[in-house]
Amino acid sequence: MMELGAELDEKFAGLVKNCMVSGSIDQGLYIKYDVKRGLRDSDGRGVLTGLTEVSDVVAMEEDGAGIRTPIDGKLYFQGYDVEKMINGNKKKRFLFEEATYLLLFGELPGAEELESFIKILGSLRELSGHFVRDVIMKSPPENLMNALQKCIVLLYSYDENPDDVSVPNVLRQSLQLIAKMPMMAVYSYYAYRHFQLNKTLVVRPPKKELSTAENILYMLRKDRQYTELEACVLDIALVLHAEHGGGNNSTFTNHVVTSSGTDTYSAVAASMASLKGPKHGGANLKVMQMFADLKANCADYADEGKLAEYLQKILDREAFDRAGLIYGMGHAVYTNSDPREVMLKKYAYRLAQEKGMEEEFRLYDTVERIAAKLIAQKRHLFKPICANVDFYSGLVYTMLDIPMELFTPIFAIARISGWSAHRLEELVNRGKIIRPAYKYVGVHKDYHEISER
Numbered sequence: 001m002m003e004l005g006a007e008l009d010e011k012f013a014g015l016v017k018n019c020m021v022s023g024s025i026d027q028g029l030y031i032k033y034d035v036k037r038g039l040r041d042s043d044g045r046g047v048l049t050g051l052t053e054v055s056d057v058v059a060m061e062e063d064g065a066g067i068r069t070p071i072d073g074k075l076y077f078q079g080y081d082v083e084k085m086i087n088g089n090k091k092k093r094f095l096f097e098e099a100t101y102l103l104l105f106g107e108l109p110g111a112e113e114l115e116s117f118i119k120i121l122g123s124l125r126e127l128s129g130h131f132v133r134d135v136i137m138k139s140p141p142e143n144l145m146n147a148l149q150k151c152i153v154l155l156y157s158y159d160e161n162p163d164d165v166s167v168p169n170v171l172r173q174s175l176q177l178i179a180k181m182p183m184m185a186v187y188s189y190y191a192y193r194h195f196q197l198n199k200t201l202v203v204r205p206p207k208k209e210l211s212t213a214e215n216i217l218y219m220l221r222k223d224r225q226y227t228e229l230e231a232c233v234l235d236i237a238l239v240l241h242a243e244h245g246g247g248n249n250s251t252f253t254n255h256v257v258t259s260s261g262t263d264t265y266s267a268v269a270a271s272m273a274s275l276k277g278p279k280h281g282g283a284n285l286k287v288m289q290m291f292a293d294l295k296a297n298c299a300d301y302a303d304e305g306k307l308a309e310y311l312q313k314i315l316d317r318e319a320f321d322r323a324g325l326i327y328g329m330g331h332a333v334y335t336n337s338d339p340r341e342v343m344l345k346k347y348a349y350r351l352a353q354e355k356g357m358e359e360e361f362r363l364y365d366t367v368e369r370i371a372a373k374l375i376a377q378k379r380h381l382f383k384p385i386c387a388n389v390d391f392y393s394g395l396v397y398t399m400l401d402i403p404m405e406l407f408t409p410i411f412a413i414a415r416i417s418g419w420s421a422h423r424l425e426e427l428v429n430r431g432k433i434i435r436p437a438y439k440y441v442g443v444h445k446d447y448h449e450i451s452e453r
């Protein structure tokens, strides 16, 4: 269906060449016109494009003289240190709903506020039979980010007031999305397995009284069973993925798209498109694929020398997907460490001990150590390089028996809370349409009639 016609096939190589030549910009011009590539300053710092109170991502310390020193990363949601929220949860409550409340409404909820918020989310955890049949079950793609994006875009048709961008309406839509995304993701996974792989179709309604993390495991597992530790680790992973400042690619996308005045479903679908990318949320899937490739192609991965050779080949674009990237490593902001990775790594270790996967954990740990050194040697780095949140998340999900198709969708199930908070912040502040400038560096040409070309 997607093949080109025979005539275009013949011409295609030439068209690709024209495309490459026409699209290529002299790299020196970026320096000449002081264009911040990737909206990044020449010292690697992000260009300031907005103000937010939703969260703070801290990676450097600045002294009185403006000298910046790399520090261990810190992440704050509405001013609260996320690590302290997680470690301070002595009663072992599920925290994702609480973190979502905090992100949306700016303060930690009291017991009654939290209870009523959880009830609201529970009551919204439903999808009509028509939606499941007509949207989720139709042409389920292998990449579930596209499946989930399709569901989000089509929820527009099931909303009686889809285009109203007033704060009450957008908050209603956001809560609906937060509540429904786990169902849409798990059902899409089963639809894909059933229609593409001929496996059993399971469509299990969630339980209103369960947390988001518990419901994901409950809907996903054939026997509906999970341990307290499994649900607790998934809940913590959701909290750690829920929000990451206004500048990360998918949230910034949301700000850009929201600023045009478009509807919630379109704005979230745009963020989904961004998050799917392998340099962003899609990296968690790439990490798993990279380790599978490593095991298949590295002669003896218990030997650190051989491991380093393989990783060097990745950096030289000679191995894996030839992109030159060791996935799960590096971060646009963090320097010494990504606090989410530090926490996930601890849980990965705990689960590995429980599930007899210590050897696998050790392999990850060794790759993390060697990769940081090799990347620093290979690239011109402005700052220390560390593993990011995507490095251990896939390993954690694997140990929770979550299939890899759902890795990035789980990121989205969490990040919808942050996207919603930022969309609301953009709307509350009646932001101006985001419209940066691009300098034209071509030449102006005379037009010629077709017979004269």
Ligand SMILES: CC(=O)SCCNC(=O)CCNC(=O)[C@H](O)C(C)(C)COP(=O)(O)OP(=O)(O)OC[C@H]1O[C@@H](n2cnc3c(N)ncnc32)[C@H](O)[C@@H]1OP(=O)(O)O
Binding pocket: 044, 278, 279, 280, 281, 283, 315, 324, 325, 326, 327, 328, 329, 330, 331, 332, 375, 379, 380, 381, 382, 388, 389, 390
């Ligand atoms: C939830 C998240 O989005 S976390 C990030 C998930 N993404 C990944 O794990 C993919 C691998 N990592 C990367 O591609 C990068 O580290 C990014 C996209 C996260 C950040 O990229 P940048 O902001 O360009 O990072 P930074 O400025 O520190 O990079 C400096 C150089 O090191 C390179 N580099 C950074 N990380 C890596 C890596 N993991 N492997 C190879 N090279 C890397 C960059 O490509 C850049 O090279 P360039 O100057 O030739 O363009």
Ligand SMILES: O=C([O-])CC(=O)C(=O)O
Binding pocket: 243, 244, 245, 247, 248, 249, 332, 333, 388, 389
């Ligand atoms: O902040 C970033 O650039 C990417 C990231 O870690 C996230 O979105 O969680």
